[in-house]
Amino acid sequence: MIPFYKLERYEGNEALFELVMMSIVSSYVGEPLHIHAEGLRGTGKTTIMRAARGILPTIERIRGCIYNCDPTAPHCPHHKNLSAEEIAAIGAEVIPMPFLEISHSAKVGTVAGSIDLARLTDPTHPEAQLLPGLIPQAHRGIIFIDEINRLADTSPEITDILLDVMGNKPGHIQIEEAGLPVVEIPVNVSVWAASNPDEDPGPLEEIRRQLSDRFDMVCYMGRPDSLDVLSSMLEENSHFHRVRQAHKAEMAEVDEKKNDQYRNDIINWAAQYEKTDLPDFLRNFIARLYIKHNLESIRAIEAMQQGAVLHSVLKNRDKVMITDVTYMIPLVLKHRVDGDTLVRMINDVDSRGSKDSILSFKNKNKKDEENPDYFQQTARPLKDMHRGELVHTEKTLTPGDY
Numbered sequence: 523m524i525p526f527y528k529l530e531r532y533e534g535n536e537a538l539f540e541l542v543m544m545s546i547v548s549s550y551v552g553e554p555l556h557i558h559a560e561g562l563r564g565t566g567k568t569t570i571m572r573a574a575r576g577i578l579p580t581i582e583r584i585r586g587c588i589y590n591c592d593p594t595a596p597h598c599p600h601h602k603n604l605s606a607e608e609i610a611a612i613g614a615e616v617i618p619m620p621f622l623e624i625s626h627s628a629k630v631g632t633v634a635g636s637i638d639l640a641r642l643t644d645p646t647h648p649e650a651q652l653l654p655g656l657i658p659q660a661h662r663g664i665i666f667i668d669e670i671n672r673l674a675d676t677s678p679e680i681t682d683i684l685l686d687v688m689g690n691k692p693g694h695i696q697i698e699e700a701g702l703p704v705v706e707i708p709v710n711v712s713v714w715a716a717s718n719p720d721e722d723p724g725p726l727e728e729i730r731r732q733l734s735d736r737f738d739m740v741c742y743m744g745r746p747d748s749l750d751v752l753s754s755m756l757e758e759n760s761h762f763h764r765v766r767q768a769h770k771a772e773m774a775e776v777d778e779k780k781n782d783q784y785r786n787d788i789i790n791w792a793a794q795y796e797k798t799d800l801p802d803f804l805r806n807f808i809a810r811l812y813i814k815h816n817l818e819s820i821r822a823i824e825a826m827q828q829g830a831v832l833h834s835v836l837k838n839r840d841k842v843m844i845t846d847v848t849y850m851i852p853l854v855l856k857h858r859v860d861g862d863t864l865v866r867m868i869n870d871v872d873s874r875g876s877k878d879s880i881l882s883f884k885n886k887n888k889k890d891e892e893n894p895d896y897f898q899q900t901a902r903p904l905k906d907m908h909r910g911e912l913v914h915t916e917k918t919l920t921p922g923d924y
């Protein structure tokens with residue numbers, strides 16, 4: 523697998539690189555950010571997501587706790603009722619932030635949990651206990667699901683589990699097994715998904731709208747359309763392959779150094795994220811978008827707020843700007859509103875410069891309230907707007923169509 527830093531970046535996939543980083547930073551401070559990459563085969567969406575595993579920072583957990591209990595906030599059935607002294611006596615250990623994958627043929631027991639057969643059949647000390655599944659084991663980390671549209675189509679039970687896990691931040695999961703008491707535990711897991719909406723069974727929002735809405739952000743991946751990018755991708759692939767064969771150990775060291783740089787950045791950004799809040803006038807701005815465009819999904823505007831702050835942190839800015847909010851609009855709304863509404867919204871916020879927007883929200887709130895159509899007077903008419911400016915659809919990604 524090509525390491526994260528060597529993956530080619532171009533206009534069509536830049537947003538996914540950012541979302542992946544934003545989600546890792548957010549997960550690191552205990553606030554999940556669920557992201558979904560849609561795109562055709564060969565756009566590299568799963569490659570980017572899987573390669574991100576290599577740059578994950580470490581977390582500290584109670585020694586040997588398969589539920590990844592934070593020593594300062596234990597949550598699992600074994601540790602949640604222990605005193606600080608008892609936990610200190612068990613000790614702690616450092617592990618990589620979990621990154622686990624659910625395949626679209628996974629079973630409920632594997633995903634949520636099942637009875638621990640090894641313990642039950644232990645000849646010296648048989649005991650009925652639950653073995654947590656992939657989701658509880660990914661607590662404080664990431665769950666990756668490729669082809670989520672297929673999973674939602676064929677596995678309604680697992681879809682229901684995901685709805686619970688992604689319902690709140692933190693979410694929760696129930697582990698049930700006949701004859702044992704039901705265990706319900708909180709889980710802080712960021713769900714990353716990928717799918718190709720142009721293939722069977724179609725886009726996730728048409729299969730299970732509720733699950734689609736649980737994703738904070740969706741980005742549609744573009745294909746590389748420049749010759750430069752394509753030829754350097756080819757070169758990278760072949761160069762990578764040859765160099766790898768020749769200097770395996772040497773390259774591993776270089777890769778690890780680069781990964782450490784990412785890890786450092788992530789830890790610094792996470793510290794900054796914990797200190798940064800959205801200014802009131804931007805919160806007000808988001809609230810107005812919600813009301814004016816009749817958005818319905820509170821999750822959408824929560825994601826807009828979380829995303830805007832994370833985006834400003836990644837850009838190493840000390841405060842959040844209106845452009846951080848407007849950058850989020852297509853990512854947060856593509857899967858939640860119809861195309862016309864999205865076009866109207868982008869027209870609203872695009873038609874005025876960002877400086878303008880800040881001033882008007884700082885100073886013209888009153889005027890704005892008296893005149894609810896304030897935006898529309900300056901909006902570009904819909905017919906002047908190229909859909910490709912907002913959402914990358916398959917057509918706009920084919921260079922010949924321009």
Ligand SMILES: [Zn+2]
Pocket residue numbers: 584587588589590591596597598599600601602
């Ligand atoms: Zn524990």
